[in-house]
Amino acid sequence: MSSHPKHHAGTRLHNDHVIYGVAFATALFAAGLVLFELFFAQALPGPALTDGALSAAQSKAIDTILDTAKTFTEWAVAVIGATAFFLKIGSDKDIKISRTDLAFASGIFLLCITSIAFWQMAMSLTADLLTVDQSPLTNDRWRRLFAYQYISGLAAICLFAVYVFQSFWMRIRNLT
Secondary structure (H helix, E strand, C coil): CCCCHHHHHHHHHHHHHHHHHHHHHHHHHHHHHHHHHHHHCCCCCCCECHHHCCCHHHHHHHHHHHHHHHHHHHHHHHHHHHHHHHHHHHHHCCCCCCHHHHHHHHHHHHHHHHHHHHHHHHHHHHHHHHHCCECHHHCHHHHHHHHHHHHHHHHHHHHHHHHHHHHHHHHHHHHC
C-alpha cells in the first residue's frame, strides 16, 4: 500500500460509502419489518373463543408455544453475543478481521434480529387476538410468525457454526 495522501483519501471515501450503504440497508430492513408488522401481524376478524375463554388445554398449548419462542429469542441473543465475542478474540490476537468475517457476522446479526422481530410480532399478535376473544391457536398468521422466528433463528445458529468452522479451518490452513 502506498502512503500517498490520495490513496488514503480514496480508502476513506470507499469506507464512507460502505458505511452509508450499510446504514441505508439497515434502515430499509427496519422499515420492511415495521411494514410487515403493520400489514401482516394484525388480528383479523375470525372465530370467537368458545364461551369467551380459553380451555385449560388451549391455555397450556399457548404457554408452551410462547415459552419455546422465548427460548429461541434467548438463543438469538446468545448467538449475537457469541459472534461479537468471536470477532473480539480475533482482533485481540491481532488477527485481521476479513470481509468474509464481516459478511458472516452481518448475516448472523441480520438473522438473529429477524428472529427477535418475529417473536415480538407474534407476542403482540397474541395479545391482540386474546383481547378480541380469538384463539391464537387457530390463527394462521400467529403460527407463521413463530415458524418464521424459528427458521431465522435456526439459520443464524447454523450460519454461526459454519462461520466458526470456516474461521478455524482458514487459520489452520494458514499455519501449514
